[in-house]
Amino acid sequence: MSESLKARALRLLSQREHSRAELTRKLAPHGTEEEITALLDRLAEVDLQSDARFAESWVRSRQARYGSRRMAMDLKQRGVDDALIAAALAEGSDGDDTARAREVWAKKFGTPPADAREWARQARFLQGRGFGADVIHRILKDRDDESA
DSSP states (O other): OOHHHHHHHHHHHHHSOOOHHHHHHHHGGGSOHHHHHHHHHHHHHTTSOOHHHHHHHHHHHHTTTOOHHHHHHHHHHTTOOHHHHHHHHHHHOOSOHHHHHHHHHHHHTOSOOSSHHHHHHHHHHHHHTTOOHHHHHHHHHHHHHHHO
16 A cells, blocks of 8 residues: 555545545545555544545535535435435434525515516525425425515
8 A cells, every 4th residue: 555645545534534435535546446445444444534524514514505405416426325315314413304495585585586487496495505495495485475
């Protein structure tokens, strides 16, 4: 195992948490598959790399801006196991999606949609942030009721 490979991995981990898949991808140009696998096994063994810790950190840093669906999709793309994603979302979630969606909506818009076009624009924004249709309808319906 090349010392420079280990140094690269430690430098990456010192900057932020990384999933195993991310580290594998970033280290691929610098070593063989066997070297990288052995290094990542060793880093996980001494708890320097942890997909669970990565997922928790990811959720914590994004929970104020994104819904559960978006965070789960992002973690899945980064190679995190479904069980770890579910655990991180359950543990790290500061309330439900509805409360987060309401906060995100208030920061961006603050006023109820005046017409169907504006309603659709606000709904698309919330959908892009990873909130489900039921949550979006609940948030925008509440706003419609307040303006009526």
